[in-house]
Amino acid sequence: MANGELKQRAILEIQEHGSINALSKSIGVNPGVIYRVMHGGNSPTLRRLWDIPKNQPVPRLIINGCPPELKAEYLAMCVDYDMTRVELLSDMIEVYNDTMENMPY
Numbered sequence: 001m002a003n004g005e006l007k008q009r010a011i012l013e014i015q016e017h018g019s020i021n022a023l024s025k026s027i028g029v030n031p032g033v034i035y036r037v038m039h040g041g042n043s044p045t046l047r048r049l050w051d052i053p054k055n056q057p058v059p060r061l062i063i064n065g066c067p068p069e070l071k072a073e074y075l076a077m078c079v080d081y082d083m084t085r086v087e088l089l090s091d092m093i094e095v096y097n098d099t100m101e102n103m104p105y
Contacts, residue, residue: 013034013050
């Protein structure tokens with residue numbers, strides 16, 4: 001997706017305004033920047049103006065209050081078992097769910 005969405009937006013805006021120069025005057029950006037984006041280039045200025053992120057947001061799991069020792073132990077487990085953090089967490093949740101299903105209540 002890198003610059004595809006930005007390029008599409010530039011082409012659409014040029015069509016709506018009639019020309020690169022008209023678009024340039026309306027948004028206050030050098031026409032060379034618009035031309036470069038129209039041909040697949042990048043422009044942080046246009047990304048900011050049109051609210052187009054460069055990359056998709058990366059979801060993160062943040063657990064507040066986790067002591068550094070616990071985090072270090074978790075990371076050591078990842079190394080010991082040769083697993084990514086996601087794989088290890090997924091396996092731990094699966095084990096927990098299996099254990100809870102088999103608990104006699």
